[in-house]
Amino acid sequence: MISAKVCSLKKKKILVVGAGFGGVFVAKELARINRDQFDIELINNNNYFVFQPLLPEVAASTIHSSDAVVPLRQLLRNVQIRQAEVMGIDFANKTAIVVQGFRRIPLDVPYDELVIALGMSVDLKRFPGLPEHALTMKNLSDAHRLRTHVISCLEMADVATDADLKQQLLTFVVVGAGFSGVETVAEVNELIHRALRYYPNIKHEEIKVYLIEYAPRILPTFPADLAAYATKRLELHGVEVLTGIGTKSATSTAIELSDDSIIPTRTIVATIGNGPNPLVETLGLDMHWGRIKTDRFMRVPGHDGVWAIGDAAEIPLVEQPAEDPAHYAPPTAQFAVREGRQLAHNILAKAKGEGLKPFAYTSKGSLASLGMSKAVAEVYGVKLSGTLAWLLWRGFYLSFLPGFASKVRVLVNWLMNLMMPPNIVLIQSSLPSTRYIHYRKGDKVLEPGMLIDGFYTVVKGELKLTIDNPETGEHFEKVFGPGEHFGERVLLKSALRTGLVVALEDSTVLWISQRDFTRLTRAFPYLEEYFKDYIDRTFGGPDRAFAPGSAERPPELESLR
């Protein structure tokens, strides 16, 4: 790190971690106001800036995923961009510890001034099953995943033979009715109904879309009459809006609400549950409501040269703030942009030995799209709703989107979308190799005749396997508890499921894909022996045919898997 130290004698090194609205705008403004005095570096785990307000449109196929983001290297021309993970910050030695590149050897990046702009994370731990079964809407891959998931539900519902399964596949639940929740439910609902003309076996009335909000009404930051208008619009297009109802838990087949009602569904989108960024949590800084406490100048008290902005920071707006959210800058893009710009000037002032300015800003208003060319808006105290608000919404975000190329791209997307049929291309991403699955008591985990797909280890609860062979009258039963497992016998034989597995109580299993399980047992002789022995002990050998027909399948089954 000698070269970097020599360097820092000439120029102050300003290190920005996180490239949300706050991080990008502080770097941009710093580069604009003084590109010679500072070395500016921005570290982010992606090489692009996500324009969050457009994520619901990505989920709805209205715009291409890569058009809702801007490459940081194109956006910030005089800023050094490092795509890396920040692992820790050594405040005493003024260095950030990052991991990057192929070899993943931790590297020290020194700084003179550090801007923490890491945002908030999604934290769903309070709701059992939600972390594993809910989709989120925080970053680009979330939006992309939601889009893929919705279209694959339509594809599967179109060919589903089981009525219950079809209803689960055609039920979509969005939890949380802030901006993100309302725009997501509106856009996804529009995508589904526009796409239905291509799915002859699905009727519009089979679609159920829910918006669930714990507060007494949706869009809590908007005036009540605009929220009421928004509710009416959503309901008009078939969205069922449930307010004053919380979420209790989720499984792979349903969501349970605070009034103990259960909605069977395969799609839960959670736009709730903000928590501190995992790195921020480990820094040992003074926190309040999950955010880093700063003074009015956005400095982090007690740490020289450390600043915090954006959702990660709690910046007081008044001299003596009380326990009142209104006394602090709210976690919105609008504020983050202003904080970033103002911080750039404070950092420059500090370098020049001039006085810092306290952060001050009042919101200019809010906008929320409701899909179907409608929106609600409150701008400079003026309330608008309908198509005019929607045009305002589009115009505002277009002007707000950084980078000329991005503006053109999004505009072209919007124009194309007006003329073109919806994009229902289903680009499947490979499933993860392991995942935790929650089952409610009574849920069927496996049914006879299903094709083998994975190996199941019980983490919590109890599940029962029953195998019946009507031809031979054979009957086999076994109950599995934590640490026990099932699926290995059929998996190692590459055959069809012969048994029924039902959850005897609320249970969690760890699922491992067939491919990975097979690779693992083959490469790791110890495991292979264990399973052979286990199958002998438990089932009386791998070749015992429990169920009818299991020997009659064509031989190509073997080689195909």
Place this chain on the structure above:
Amino acid sequence: MISAKVCSLKKKKILVVGAGFGGVFVAKELARINRDQFDIELINNNNYFVFQPLLPEVAASTIHSSDAVVPLRQLLRNVQIRQAEVMGIDFANKTAIVVQGFRRIPLDVPYDELVIALGMSVDLKRFPGLPEHALTMKNLSDAHRLRTHVISCLEMADVATDADLKQQLLTFVVVGAGFSGVETVAEVNELIHRALRYYPNIKHEEIKVYLIEYAPRILPTFPADLAAYATKRLELHGVEVLTGIGTKSATSTAIELSDDSIIPTRTIVATIGNGPNPLVETLGLDMHWGRIKTDRFMRVPGHDGVWAIGDAAEIPLVEQPAEDPAHYAPPTAQFAVREGRQLAHNILAKAKGEGLKPFAYTSKGSLASLGMSKAVAEVYGVKLSGTLAWLLWRGFYLSFLPGFASKVRVLVNWLMNLMMPPNIVLIQSSLPSTRYIHYRKGDKVLEPGMLIDGFYTVVKGELKLTIDNPETGEHFEKVFGPGEHFGERVLLKSALRTGLVVALEDSTVLWISQRDFTRLTRAFPYLEEYFKDYIDRTFGGPDRAFAPGSAERPPELESLR
């Protein structure tokens, strides 16, 4: 299946499997010429048709991934689309066995006439290491993966501190110089050089791009002078064209050629190695050169109501074909389209009891893009090269692309690309949880100080672990052979690597990601015990600190992983 049988009394059921050029065009033509007499169903594992000629442009970010494909439901309005996997065909009972939807219970789909249009697969088994380490260019996700991979190589090279690693990251090898290979190397080379202005630490002369062809020249289906022009154009833009050289093997860090030379690289794209579709192979049909033998009417001999077209079929063009590829329809899109259209008429003729027409067609020419607004073309015997050929290439593919919406989308992409900077957004896909990695003798697998990433099981070969602690003088060595494993000690402790692992001979390991390994050992007590015991036996316990500094890392390392 009773309802389907009743149905087939009224209308003949025509089942098309595979939605490449052949499958799509037979379905489209059937729907056009007689939509009342037939029930037409198309089964494909994706819900879209891939316009293969545009895949190199997807890899190069010139067009959006979803714009190079057309949703089948939009393309084929009077055809039933089923997104499913075909597992087998029961010719005697005239049914296809498919797996679809959530429950994956095999389903019988009956047919009267079956069209097999499953194309060819990539088969790289002949080249050790290539199946695991080469990217392919067969479908949409391949193109997307290549694009992501190329940009991530630039991101990593921009921050690489090791000169050898940087050179590997900046070396790109395309194997096979047919259409697909030439267009891919040209487009990717253009993307890289256009993107470099955003990567300040990479110079143009550090980029190495190779095109490797076993035949004595590139583009074997083109006239020699056009191929020579193409070679010159590619070389002008920095592509090194190596002809008359085959590929021997590949590892994670290099490709070995038939002249025993080794090119260190992290990017190998294989456009070679066609093999039969795995399903086609299991059908028990007469095959020749990996394709299903048909008669001149595209019927599969010996099976009533079974037809084959496209790359999967070997359709004779003359009455008495010899062992000469020129006597059979070549595996090109142009032929597949004609075969599909003609087959539709033959199926109709059969239903009407009229005579069938033998397939006959002569190629109208070939086109290949060379990037940088240049191409080569031979159309109706006229040879063209340069910008005019490139305009012809674009115009031809635009007219050839099925669906009006797709044409507009691709055209807009092209226009935007002329005006806009290249799209270098790196949308990372999650890494697979297990993968096989090949190492050459002497390759470093792990180095001290690297961050833990996974667990390694030796499949083949021998690797040696050396741990040295200069502070205490401790030295530890162990050689691992097949079935043995390493990485578990550091992984279970969540610490930094302390040892160096080097391949003692050419070796293969199975790698399992840290996340999945940890989940598995936690959920599966048997495995956890085994590893605890193993670590005690082998290393004298988990807490033995072998290397300096391993205790000094900040505690956040633990919680972050």
